[in-house]
Amino acid sequence: MLTRLVNRAKKMTSLSRCKRIAIWSLLAGLLWLIVLGTIIWRYGAQNHATKSDCIIVLGAAVQGATPSPVFAERILHAIKLYQVGFAPKIVFTGGYGELQKFSEGGVGYSVASQQGIPVADIFFEERSRTTQQNLAEAASLMEKNGLKSAIIVSDPLHMKRAMMMAGDLGFEASSSPTPTTRYRSFRTKFAFVVREIYFFHHYVITGN
Numbered sequence: 001m002l003t004r005l006v007n008r009a010k011k012m013t014s015l016s017r018c019k020r021i022a023i024w025s026l027l028a029g030l031l032w033l034i035v036l037g038t039i040i041w042r043y044g045a046q047n048h049a050t051k052s053d054c055i056i057v058l059g060a061a062v063q064g065a066t067p068s069p070v071f072a073e074r075i076l077h078a079i080k081l082y083q084v085g086f087a088p089k090i091v092f093t094g095g096y097g098e099l100q101k102f103s104e105g106g107v108g109y110s111v112a113s114q115q116g117i118p119v120a121d122i123f124f125e126e127r128s129r130t131t132q133q134n135l136a137e138a139a140s141l142m143e144k145n146g147l148k149s150a151i152i153v154s155d156p157l158h159m160k161r162a163m164m165m166a167g168d169l170g171f172e173a174s175s176s177p178t179p180t181t182r183y184r185s186f187r188t189k190f191a192f193v194v195r196e197i198y199f200f201h202h203y204v205i206t207g208n
Helices: 002-044 069-083 104-114 131-144 156-169 186-206
Strands: 054-057 090-092 122-124 149-154 172-177
Touching (some): 002 186, 054 069, 054 131, 069 090, 069 104, 069 149, 090 104, 090 131, 104 122, 131 149, 149 156, 156 186
Parallel strands (some): 090 122
């Protein structure tokens, strides 16, 4: 009888310990997500642009030959940076979306040239489909054209992950988030942060 009671007590103690470990692990995980989300939010609120050799515009969706509102914001911000002298070249990135006849990079090139940017100052690629691929293809164009440094342009909450990827690719980069964004409400911004937290971990684990 006594042995049975002792064994039961040990079992309850073990279960209690496992429960405490599970609770503390859950709390630690939640704390990490909050900290990471805060870092992403705050980083995107600051413009770190410095004079560079080029401006890299990360791709976003297009609607036929027209940039989506999100992509249009990025294109126009890059043009403004070019016009005030932050960099003498612009690099547009992004391949073909599903059922699209025009690439993101090509649409960016077209809009910039229509806005008066000399075509000799515009580069674009049409193969990438992800942020990491955007930057890898841009890095290749930079190397081919003797460009050493870049300002990366994207939406504010996208900047932290993009800069981490640029660092891993080994080129000098600064960030310049779009001063206006289609993600204005708290709900849309929160959804973007959640998405970025997921893709942050995806990149750390897979490299893509």
